[in-house]
Amino acid sequence: MQQFDYVIVGAGSAGSALASRLTESGKYTALLLEAGGSDRTFWVQMPLGYGKVFHDPSVNWRYTTEPDPNLDNQRSYWPRGKVLGGSSSINAMVWVRGHPNDYAEWGAAAPGWGWDEVAPVFHRMEDWDGPANPTRGTGGPQAVHDVKDEVHPLTRSYLEAAEQAGIATNPDYNAANMEGAACYQISSRGGIRASAARSYLWPAKKRRNLDIQTRAHVTRILFDGTRAVGVEYRQNGQTRTAHAHAEVILCGGAINSPQLLQLSGIGPSAVLQNHGIEVLSESPNVGRNLQDHLGSDIYYRATVPTLNQELRPMLGKLRAGLRYILTRKGPLSLSLNQGGGFVRLDPEAPGPDLQLYFSPVSYTRAPVGVRPLMNPDPFRGFLMGFSPCKPTSTGYLQIRSPDPMAAPELHPNYLDTEYDRAMMLKGIHLMRRIARSPALQSVIESEMTPGADITSDDQIAAYIRQKAWTVFHQCSTCRMGRDAGVSVVDARLRVHGIQGLRVADASIFPTIPTGNTNAPAIMVGERASDLILQDAKG
Incomplete structure (x- = not known):
């Protein structure tokens, strides 16, 4: 069994930022597990290349929803990144922080997430190349281009x-x-896509305390009682395990994080029992409150x-x-x-x-x-x-099988x-x-x-x-809040009722932000690093 301080599941928008920040001091070790492969391909790095990878299974989960009665029983196609950088490697790169009222909603649900708290995080993230403005950051890891x-x-x-x-x-x-x-401002620099992987992981990849593993599909979280102690994952046809001395952090996104929680026994008990999964923690909101534009x-x-x-x-x-x-x-x-x-x-x-x-x-x-x-x-x-x-409509997702390789059921419930x-x-x-x-x-x-x-x-x-079409902004399926009866994680992103386990990605959004969701997702990874490092100091 491999031993690390932190095991991070998913090297997407939030996971890339989190892994970089947790390891930059050199004090802590981290294992970053990504189910997809390398982002170093021409079609990923070229901004308009996302038209080419829109249906490419080598970098894309290519999810399809269940028929939606409100869309004349049609299915929707949901591309999601299966590659270093996650969906920031295959998206349209539009950079939108969101409106201060979005974060007033977040702060009401989870103290510490209001605009006054998150605005400095957006500022430190950015390397804005447009006209100087005191509200915009420069010199940060994430390039933002004025087009x-x-x-x-x-x-x-x-x-x-x-x-x-x-x-x-x-x-x-x-x-x-x-x-x-x-x-629209976009996440690029010098005509090249500035994904979260390029912005955060490329500079960090040579750190001795950060181990980045690709083609590593996490199949379940490992527990000692109700404490997360590691994960099991499949890589190159073999089943491996990794142990986390401090915490396991899920950064799989709005689809994969709730899916992994359910596969690991955390979720609506009826869903889990229907698939023969032992219920570790009844958490009825795992996979619920799904929002999208x-x-x-x-x-x-x-x-x-x-x-x-x-x-x-x-x-x-x-x-x-x-x-x-x-x-x-x-x-x-x-x-x-x-x-x-x-x-x-x-x-x-x-x-x-x-x-x-x-x-x-x-x-x-x-x-x-x-x-x-x-x-x-x-x-x-x-x-x-x-x-x-x-939008005020909400849907849900749930596992369709105990097989971790099977895509979950997706019910958007639009309109x-x-x-x-x-x-x-x-x-x-x-x-x-x-x-x-x-x-x-x-x-x-x-x-x-x-x-x-x-x-x-x-x-x-x-x-x-x-x-009608999805704008690919799925979120809120492990939403954050004080009340375990209506949320999945608390204001410090800790899973209610479980020790040593957090979620840090777009799934924790209490409400959907105004605009594109990639910038807020990266911000969540950055903010999560603050919270985790604060807690590590005791």
């Missing part, structure tokens, strides 16, 4: 149209004010060139590829969603209630089960979309509340209002979907049920 001088001309048209529709341009939505239309969009045919003309033809692909290889610039160095922003439709809302997306390229989403290359459409087109920031359904309708109406502004109206040939003939709320609602 506004590199976006496609059509993205500038979008910003102008939004302004004409009454939505002012915000030069930095991660600073004091979040609201407004914007170019659900989006919808409108396809437009354009009268002017879009990125389709640059990235669809083979010659265009070659030119873009050559430009990227030689200069690390061009569309391959950016994200598809170059623009977007945040708006507050309800004046009584405590923060933005709708996130906007603008992509100067269009592509057709394939049905679940089809594995296409994400290829631009053959015509001039672009996409404008949105997602409600604070289950009247609030969520109403916000989706409002989103379509806002997209059309922006599209009617002169700056975009002058470049739009036609609305392709849902189409100009889809006008009533009933028709729009039917379109949304058929075409």
Whole structure:
């Protein structure tokens, strides 16, 4: 049995940050176990390469939900990173801290997680290359890139149209004010993806007190009574064990952390007993309270060139590829969603209630089960979309088998509340209002979907049920809180009723943040290191 102070399960967004911080003093040893492999591949490191790895099983868990009655019984495809860096290695890189009200919600559920506590953590994480601002960090491990001088001309048209529709341009939505239309900041440096692995693990990999093991799939947590003492994992066809003198910390993300807890006997007793798993601790909220952002969009045919003309033809692909290889610039160095922003439709809302997306390229989403290359459409087109920031519908996940290699059941339960359904309708109406502004109206040939003939709320609602998509922000399945009756971990991320075991990843979010979830997930890893090191000092 291998012996370490800390065993960390999952080298994703939070796990990478946590492993780096726990070992930087040299005082403690840590084993970091990642089920996936190396992130040192071209398609991971190139920012726009996420279109290539969107269905790649070598770096992607490729989860599929159960049929959702609220989406006409369709399944949703949930890519999640199975690689060093986790989903930060395959995501769209959009960097959003969230709104202070998000953390007011967190602090109410778990003291110590309010904006005043987490803002300094975001600050120390960042290496922001945009205009100097006292709220933005520089010199931190995590690169954050300001893209506004590199976006496609059509993205500038979008910003102008939004302004004409009454939505002012915000030069930095991660600073004091979040609201407004914007170019999205991304986690990259020098045209290369700045995943959590590249930012935190690459500089730490030579430390003698940090052991990083890949292709190491953890199958269960080991206990002495109700104290976690290690883990069992499979690697290269062999079953191995590792012992933690201090703690085991789960950083598997919103799907894998609750799955591992259930496989190890911590979860809803009925679920565990149904699969013949002995109940170590009845914890009914493990896998519950699943939240996600659900989006919808409108396809437009354009009268002017879009990125389709640059990235669809083979010659265009070659030119873009050559430009990227030689200069690390061009569309391959950016994200598809170059623009977007945040708006507050309800004046009584405590923060933005709708996130906007603008992509100067269009592509057709394939049905679940089809594995296409994400290829631009053959015509001039672009996409404008949105997602409600604070959805109120919740779903759940649970193991479908005691086999740790079997994917769990995923029940998103989208659009289950009247609030969520109403916000989706409002989103379509806002997209059309922006599209009617002169700056975009002058470049739009036609609305392709849902189409100009889809006008009533009933028709729009039917379109949304058929075409809505996940924004890949699953969270809250091991949520944090003081009350063990409604949460899984306490404010110090310790699993209720268990000793020596914590969870530190997006699963602990008490509520879903406003915007993309990668920055908050990395922040959780950073904040967890503070708490663990404080407790280690006694």
